[in-house]
Amino acid sequence: MSLELSVVVLAAGMGTRMKSAMPKVMHKVAGKPMVGHVIGTAAHLKAATTMVVVGPDMPDLIKAVAPHPTFEQTDRLGTAHAVLAAKDGLKGLTGNVLVLYADSPLFTAETLARLVAAREENDHAVAVLGFRPEDPTGYGRLVTDAMTGALTAIVEDKECDDAQRRINFCNSGVMCFRAEDMIATLEAIDNANAKGEYYLTDAVEVAQKNGQSCVAVEVDEAETLGVNSRTQLAVAEAILQNRLREAAMADGATLVDPGSVFFSADTKLGRDVIVEPNVVFGPGVTVGDNVVIKAFSHLESCVVGNGADIGPYARLRPGAEIGAGARVGNFVEIKKAVVEDGAKVNHLSYIGDARVGAKANIGAGTITCNYDGFRKQHTDIGAGAFIGSNSSLVAPVEIGDGAIVGAGSTITGKVEADALTLTRAERIEKKGWAAKFREKMRELTGKK
Structure with a gap:
């Protein structure tokens, strides 16, 4: 990793399954909010800029991530839409932009450095972290070229054909972009899907159409855990x-x-x-x-x-x-x-x-x-x-x-x-008092 690195941390999720009054990413792991772990990892990577995308009405989260700049995603219309909420912060950046999720606190700096280095190696437009779970059901599949190993597509589970469904190389969500053309790539993503959302994973398809290359880097599944409950x-x-x-x-x-x-x-x-x-x-x-x-x-x-x-x-x-x-x-x-x-x-x-x-x-x-x-x-x-x-x-x-x-x-x-x-009260001793007291109590209570 030799080029400048900037980081976008996505933290706008409501976390409804947490059933909590506070933002999901403020919940603590090892005594530290999840978002703090992610920002700390960015700091370990010596990121020149770390910006955080938040949702509406999250003052405690904004305070927790200070002094890092925050950008509000007012309408939650997908992950690409969330990154573009930080468009003003992305303008003019060079080198690498790493997109992280504030509810995924387990990625190590070493793993993320490998991802950034892989993007730089052949100046790929996009680099994606992937993992191999025992059961890939529900995960987006990373489709790679059998000859070159280049990443050619990310296909959501419900859209996979039979051959793609047998792929066990899955998308972790973490991506690294070439900073100079990142905004154009994200703005080319449409929402022609069942949910009507703008998916960050479609950046690979956009890059392919523009004749740009992409790469996938494998990581241990344990690092990829996203916390939703x-x-x-x-x-x-x-x-x-x-x-x-x-x-x-x-x-x-x-x-x-x-x-x-x-x-x-x-x-x-x-x-x-x-x-x-x-x-x-x-x-x-x-x-x-x-x-x-x-x-x-x-x-x-x-x-x-x-x-x-x-x-x-x-x-x-x-x-x-x-x-x-x-x-x-x-x-x-x-x-x-x-x-x-x-x-x-x-x-x-x-x-x-x-x-x-x-x-x-x-x-x-x-x-x-x-x-x-x-x-x-x-x-x-x-x-x-x-x-x-x-x-x-x-x-x-x-x-x-x-x-x-x-x-x-x-x-x-x-x-x-x-x-x-020393401060002590004067000792007082009344001889026989305890025996007389017990006798009186027996008479009053009838107990022997």
Whole structure:
């Protein structure tokens, strides 16, 4: 691929089978909208321009694809009509124009680069991606010349003759055009068919009539999945998750039970990371080297430093920053907080809107009381501080370096460095009270 590349992403479909209030292509696969996957692939190909064709009343979609330009297909009259909605963006382009579908998130950059290179090789007017399903019923067939292998036609399933119906080389929908004559080719397509629509596949016939050549490139069927239902969305999720798992292991992470680990498309794992079963990575997670993430942990929009130990059953929420060698243990929730190098939050704690200083130790059951019903307030815990079990730190509050807070304390003010602070009610003991209470209850209830 040496010529300039532009991309048109078709995203105007309603997706009625999804039975959803939002556009079909906004549904997520691996934590990212399908249209985002397609635009990301275009970016990987270093496309000079990526434009998106949307339908009427899709403000959320337009916002999601910004800053890429959008063009509205007001009337849905077929795929060629959809591409021509971006006519103003196509004018003056040179090189290659790749037409992608926003509901087909599984095509790889490598596959699309092969398609573009094939079009360039002999300066074909059109290049088409094809695949070979076990059952081709319902798919358009790619008819090729037996001698040259050139693509001569795309025939819809219902229009195939007996010989064409036996062809198992099928149209994926993805096409690459020679940019200089693309508009003329599309404008020559008519709607003389049962649906009265302008089909992009007819571009091959137009090119043939103009004496121009076309080519088909084969791709694995798994990449071609178009998502039109919730069931197909789940299939796409499964395929992409397997890709992400394979990539993580190839890059030096150990997944103890790969099938139970779920990634987001942007998850970043360092080398020699160990991920135990049933771990979920939401969007925006970066994990350093030599980290252990134990079973049943959930991470989202957070950063984990080298050598940290997370879980089991830990929850790292957005804004969590875990330092090198830090420990976040079982049933600990961290939100918008920095846990500095070597600090430990081992059991049953909530740390939100806070800083936990280097090598500080947070006892079991400790919570930062960060919300007063109207505002979030900050808790600052100094380096080397020790917070006893079942303590409540009522923000805004500051615990100095090396300070100790006694177990069961409620801290509402500043604790000086190296001080011991504890807040406990006076102990009251009434001898024999419990026995008298039980006797009274037996008399009242008649229970022995």
